[in-house]
Amino acid sequence: MNPVWLIAVPLALAFISTFANRISNWLLFLSAIFNAVAGIFLSFSSGTASYSIGGWRSPFGIDLIVTDATRILLPVANILFFFAVIIHLSKKRALEKFSVVYTISLASLNGILLTNDLFNLFVFLEIAGVAAYLLAMTGKEGESKVAAFKYLLLGSVGSLLYLLGVAVLYAAAGTLNISAIATKVSDGLLNGDVMLVSSLLMIAGLGVESKLVPFNGWVPGVFTKSSNMATLVLASVYPVAMISTFSRVILAVGDRRALDLVIVLGVATVLIGEVIAFKQRNLRSTLAYSSIAQSGLAIFLVGIGTVEALTASVMLIINNALAKFVLFSVDSYTTEELGADDLESLYGLGRMAPVAGLIFTVSALSISGMPLFLGFRAKLLAISSSFESLLVVPIVILLAAAIEITYYFRWIFALYRPYKGEERARLSLPLELMAIGVVLAAILVFLGSSSHETLMAFSKAGNAMVDAIITLGKNLIGGV
Amino acid sequence: MIQYFSLLLTAIGIYGLLSQKNLVKLIVSLNIAEIGVNLFIVSIGYIEKGLVPILSSENNSSTLLFVDPLPQALVLTSIVIGVGITALALAIIVTINHSKGTIDIDELIERGGAEE
Numbered sequence: 001m002n003p004v005w006l007i008a009v010p011l012a013l014a015f016i017s018t019f020a021n022r023i024s025n026w027l028l029f030l031s032a033i034f035n036a037v038a039g040i041f042l043s044f045s046s047g048t049a050s051y052s053i054g055g056w057r058s059p060f061g062i063d064l065i066v067t068d069a070t071r072i073l074l075p076v077a078n079i080l081f082f083f084a085v086i087i088h089l090s091k092k093r094a095l096e097k098f099s100v101v102y103t104i105s106l107a108s109l110n111g112i113l114l115t116n117d118l119f120n121l122f123v124f125l126e127i128a129g130v131a132a133y134l135l136a137m138t139g140k141e142g143e144s145k146v147a148a149f150k151y152l153l154l155g156s157v158g159s160l161l162y163l164l165g166v167a168v169l170y171a172a173a174g175t176l177n178i179s180a181i182a183t184k185v186s187d188g189l190l191n192g193d194v195m196l197v198s199s200l201l202m203i204a205g206l207g208v209e210s211k212l213v214p215f216n217g218w219v220p221g222v223f224t225k226s227s228n229m230a231t232l233v234l235a236s237v238y239p240v241a242m243i244s245t246f247s248r249v250i251l252a253v254g255d256r257r258a259l260d261l262v263i264v265l266g267v268a269t270v271l272i273g274e275v276i277a278f279k280q281r282n283l284r285s286t287l288a289y290s291s292i293a294q295s296g297l298a299i300f301l302v303g304i305g306t307v308e309a310l311t312a313s314v315m316l317i318i319n320n321a322l323a324k325f326v327l328f329s330v331d332s333y334t335t336e337e338l339g340a341d342d343l344e345s346l347y348g349l350g351r352m353a354p355v356a357g358l359i360f361t362v363s364a365l366s367i368s369g370m371p372l373f374l375g376f377r378a379k380l381l382a383i384s385s386s387f388e389s390l391l392v393v394p395i396v397i398l399l400a401a402a403i404e405i406t407y408y409f410r411w412i413f414a415l416y417r418p419y420k421g422e423e424r425a426r427l428s429l430p431l432e433l434m435a436i437g438v439v440l441a442a443i444l445v446f447l448g449s450s451s452h453e454t455l456m457a458f459s460k461a462g463n464a465m466v467d468a469i470i471t472l473g474k475n476l477i478g479g480v
Numbered sequence: 481m482i483q484y485f486s487l488l489l490t491a492i493g494i495y496g497l498l499s500q501k502n503l504v505k506l507i508v509s510l511n512i513a514e515i516g517v518n519l520f521i522v523s524i525g526y527i528e529k530g531l532v533p534i535l536s537s538e539n540n541s542s543t544l545l546f547v548d549p550l551p552q553a554l555v556l557t558s559i560v561i562g563v564g565i566t567a568l569a570l571a572i573i574v575t576i577n578h579s580k581g582t583i584d585i586d587e588l589i590e591r592g593g594a595e596e
Contacts, residue, residue, distance in 0.1 A: 119554055126561045130568060137572065142579030146588060149503065149572045156510055156565050157497065160517055163558060164490070167521045167551070176550075 001041060002051050003064050003114050006074070009034050010107035017100050028099040029085055031106060036082040039075035042066060046460070048468040050116065050179075058116075059180045065116035065472065068464035069244065069314060072457060074113050076318050077240040080325055081106055081233065083436045087329060088229040090432070095229065098138055105131035105233065109241040116469070118166045118176045118253070121245065122159060125209065129155045132238065135230035136222040147221030154208050154218050162205025169198040169253060179473030182252040186470055192255060199258035202249060203265070209242040211295045213269040223288035228332035231284075235291055236325040243295050243317050247302035247310070251466045259303045266300025267396050269293065274403040283331045283341040283411060287324065290367065290404070294320040297400060301382055304393060308385030311462030315378035315455075322440045323363035323375070329433055330360045337427055346411070348419030353427040357415045359437035364412055366444040368404035369397075373448035377455065483523045489516030503573045503583040507566060514562045518555045525551035 010031040017024035052063040066074075085102070088095060095102070108131060111124035133155065136148035166176070172194045173181045184190055208215040223231055250262060273293030280286040294316065301313040333356065334349060335341045350357030366373035379397050386393040429437075447454065493513025500506050525548035531539050533546040577583050580591060 119557075123557060123561070126565070130564065133568060133572070137575070142576065145572055145576045145579060149569070149576060152565070152569050152572060153497070153506060153510065156569075157494070157513070160490075160510075160513055164517050164520065167517070167524055167554075170551070171524045 001038065003038075003042060003066055003074075003110075004051060004053060006035055006038050006042075006078075006110040006114065007107050010103050010110070014100050014103035014107065017103065021097070024097075024099040024103075025089060025095055028095070028103050029089055031103050032078075032082040032085040035078040035106060035110065036075075039078035043071045043075045046071065048464065048472055050472055059175055059177045062115070062117045062120050063177070064114040065179070065469065066114065067461075067468040068457075069248075069461040069468075070113055070464075072314065072318065072461045073240055073244050074110070076321055077109060077113065077237050078106075080240070080321055081109075081237045083325065083440075084229060084232045084237065086432050087232075087430075087436065090430075098134065098230075101131050101134045102229075102233065105135065105238075109237060112241045112245050116178050116472075118169065118178060118181070118249070120176075121178075121249070122163055122166060125159055125162070125206075128238070128241070129159060129209070132234060135234060136218075136226045138227040138230045139225040140227070141225065143221070144225035144227075147218065147225045151218035151222050154215060158205045158208030158215060160205070161201045165198040165201030165205060168194060168201065172198070177473070178249065178252050179469050181473075182466075182470045183473030185253060192257075195253075195255040196257055199250065199254035200261070202254065203258060203262060206242070206246045206249060207265070209238070210246040210299060211239075211269065211292045212265045212299060213272055213292075213296065214265075216269070216292055219292055220285055220288045223291065224285050228329075228336075232325065232328050232332070235287070235328050236321045239291065239295055239324075240317055240321045243298050244314070246299060247313060247465060248469070251302065251305065251310075252469045259305055261303075263300055263303035263392070266296050266303055267392070269296025270300060270396060270400045271296075274400050278403055278407045280407075281342055283346065284328075284335070286407060286411070287327050287331060290407075291320070291324060293400060293404070294324075294367065297397070300396065301393075304382075304386065304390060306385060307459070307462050308381055309393070309462075310465045311459045312378045312382035312385075314461045314465070315374060315381070315458050319366055319374045319378055319444070322444055323367045326359050326363040326437050326440050327367070329437065330356050333429065333433060343410070343414050346414045347417045348415075348424070349427075350415035352424060353429055355429050355434050355438065356427070359441045360415060361412050362441040362444060364408040366448065368408045369401045370405070371448075372445060374444045375448070377448055483520055486516045486519035486523060489513070489519065492516070501585045503576065503585070504570070507569045507573070510569075511562065511566060514558075518558055518562075521551045521555050521558070525549065 013027040013031045017027040046068060049066045050058055050063050052058050052061050054061055105128060108124045108127035112128060115121050115124060133148050133152045136151050137145055170176055172190050173184050175181060211219055223235055270293050273289050273296055277286050277289030298313045298316045301309040331341055338345050366375040369375040369379040383394045383397055490513045493509050493516060496509025497506060500509055527545060527547045530545050530547035533549040573583055580588060582588060
């Protein structure tokens with residue numbers, strides 16, 4: 001199947017739903033279910049495939065690329081989006097008039113994951129950005145508008161810098177195709193200093209959406225102030241596309257020297273994110289800062305650049321997406337039912353709603369990397385592969401894990417602590433949230449405890465992160 | 481030469497983004513920076529004494545020295561995107577003004593609108 005349908009169908013349905021406001025929720029549902037099914041369908045086959053768009057052969061026209069990494073990340077992103085739609089579709093006024101925006105964000109995220117063209121990537125980043133600014137505005141209070149404006153400014157400056165980087169690289173390489181540029185880079189045909197300039201600009205540009213440290217001032221405001229569904233999509237689906245694209249672009253067309261900067265920024269992001277998350281007093285801002293730390297961890301491993309580190313990075317991206325989905329939906333649910341999500345008001349939640357407590361605990365443990373869960377496998381792989389060569393990896397990961405475990409256990413203990421105030425009735429979790437939460441938690445446990453063979457898909461993805469793109473480029477140039 | 485000027489324009493825009501307090505002025509600064517980047521991209525395609533990249537009865541060989549048309553296509557796209565972002569930003573500013581009654585960053589911080 002040609003993956004262009006994953007972009008075209010949501011875009012077409014979004015176009016229709018601007019005219020048909022009454023059925024726009026159902027069109028969103030339709031596009032989400034189509035993309036989820038198509039994403040699963042793509043993951044059945046393996047290997048690298050390139051699809052040229054519009055009849056222009058690949059280095060001259062735009063092409064879409066499906067690698068082993070895309071074959072994991074694409075279904076995860078689309079299925080999580082589908083789950084987010086299911087949870088919120090039945091609620092009145094959860095989507096309000098924003099279903100068109102959600103549909104467009106789905107199309108652009110698929111485009112970001114699939115495209116093999118630097119300028120095309122810029123266009124999709126801008127579309128995803130505009131959708132994200134609108135989603136950030138969906139909060140009830142005026143603060144969400146201010147947060148959205150902050151996000152818009154940072155995001156636009158970031159994409160401006162990215163565009164400048166693309167222009168510099170185009171002037172040097174004469175093409176915008178990532179595979180073709182990657183081949184020229186690996187053959188040493190490009191001037192290293194020009195590449196360094198363009199990679200620095202691209203790191204700054206893509207760093208805004210990937211939540212790297214000096215560029216992530218928008219995250220806490222947007223994640224704490226916007227509506228529940230917007231936060232769910234921005235915190236679990238967006239990072240899958242953004243972080244994996246960051247690593248794909250920087251690894252394929254970036255300068256080796258720029259990777260040192262990626263390591264430094266990644267470490268700073270992890271440590272600052274974890275420390276600030278540690279001192280937060282309510283659950284949602286803890287999760288927001290924890291998201292910053294998790295993306296820092298994934299990007300820091302990209303900077304290391306070995307196959308094991310990249311595999312661990314893919315695993316961390318997926319672990320973060322699945323677990324944050326559950327954590328943010330439990331948080332939204334408690335905020336709706338209890339009216340607050342600070343430490344004291346969560347006391348006893350684990351007894352009032354046992355399933356919510358269980359899935360929250362599993363996800364929190366997986367994020368902090370406890371054994372039995374996916375997060376542990378990812379961190380273990382990164383540490384064991386680099387213990388002898390690069391001591392910075394185990395130090396950073398273990399330090400981050402120590403802080404993470406401390407603050408996540410504080411929340412888990414709060415869930416099971418007796419509530420002192422007046423008696424509260426048992427809460428019944430909505431059926432769809434319960435089912436989805438249990439499924440995601442089960443996946444985290446399954447991937448964390450299964451044999452090595454099941455994890456082969458991840459190491460194939462780690463391999464494909466760079467190699468597939470360069471090999472494809474070699475074939476292209478040979479074929480022209 | 482024009483490349484230096486376009487980068488200078490970008491730098492002026494970024495200075496404006498760092499120094500201005502009014503939200504509308506921030507958007508104006510963003511636009512200035514955008515224009516600088518767009519000019520830079522156009523200048524990449526320019527070739528001294530290059531021809532218009534159209535095959536005609538006079539210029540009928542593809543081996544002639546044409547200017548690169550691709551950067552112009554890119555700039556066209558990025559101008560359109562810039563217009564869209566500007567419109568969205570102004571709309572957000574209007575809603576901020578409705579709910580907060582001000583579009584000055586200092587006053588927004590005073591009223592607890594934007595932490596940090």
